[in-house]
Amino acid sequence: MMENSKQRIALLLVIFTLLKIGFSDEPIDKYLGKKYTMSTSENFDAVMKALGVSMWYRFLARVTTPQMVLSKSGDEYTLSLTSLVKNFVQKFKPGDTNTIMTPDGRTANSTITFDGNVLNEIESDLNGKVTKIKRTFNDTHLVIVLEVDKIIAIRTYKANKQ
Numbered sequence: 001m002m003e004n005s006k007q008r009i010a011l012l013l014v015i016f017t018l019l020k021i022g023f024s025d026e027p028i029d030k031y032l033g034k035k036y037t038m039s040t041s042e043n044f045d046a047v048m049k050a051l052g053v054s055m056w057y058r059f060l061a062r063v064t065t066p067q068m069v070l071s072k073s074g075d076e077y078t079l080s081l082t083s084l085v086k087n088f089v090q091k092f093k094p095g096d097t098n099t100i101m102t103p104d105g106r107t108a109n110s111t112i113t114f115d116g117n118v119l120n121e122i123e124s125d126l127n128g129k130v131t132k133i134k135r136t137f138n139d140t141h142l143v144i145v146l147e148v149d150k151i152i153a154i155r156t157y158k159a160n161k162q
């Protein structure tokens with residue numbers, strides 16, 4: 001009898017944990033592990049200039065085609081940006097503020113939140129520049145809109161063929 005109720009409690013705990021895991025899934029989790037490769041970029045150089053990014057890095061940004069992947073381990077997400085010249089990894093939990101090194105080498109405080117299939121980031125760097133980055137995921141595309149000082153850049157990525 002005692003053993004039986006203990007087992008029941010254990011079973012309930014397992015079910016409860018499974019439900020909790022189920023509910024903590026974000027809509028954006030649908031796109032985890034999907035690789036996107038950049039296909040078009042508009043006005044990115046102007047945004048980098050406004051941020052004071054070096055000419056050398058801006059040159060590299062012009063000649064490389066990055067790939068982006070969102071992944072998740074436990075409740076921590078990782079945004080990975082890879083290209084022939086640079087690999088950049090950003091780990092975050094939605095809503096937390098982390099001090100990061102941006103891909104172009106600036107120190108900034110970054111906060112990322114989710115809104116459905118959109119990942120919204122606010123980066124505020126040591127020079128007081130605030131960059132808003134909106135990454136919208138779907139099955140075929142990842143569209144990244146960056147805004148600083150009212151200057152807007154749009155970078156479109158296409159999902160790789162599986």
Ligand SMILES: *[C@@H]1O[C@H](CO)[C@@H](O)[C@H](O)[C@H]1NC(C)=O
Pocket residue numbers: 099107108109124125126
């Ligand atoms: C990040 O936030 C901390 C705490 O508010 C602050 O001390 C630090 O100066 C900020 N760093 C940047 C790069 O803005």
Ligand SMILES: *[C@@H]1O[C@H](CO)[C@@H](O)[C@H](O)[C@H]1NC(C)=O
Pocket residue numbers: 138139140141142143
């Ligand atoms: C995915 O995003 C691209 C780029 O914004 C858009 O053209 C396409 O219609 C979207 N696909 C769906 C299914 O919403």
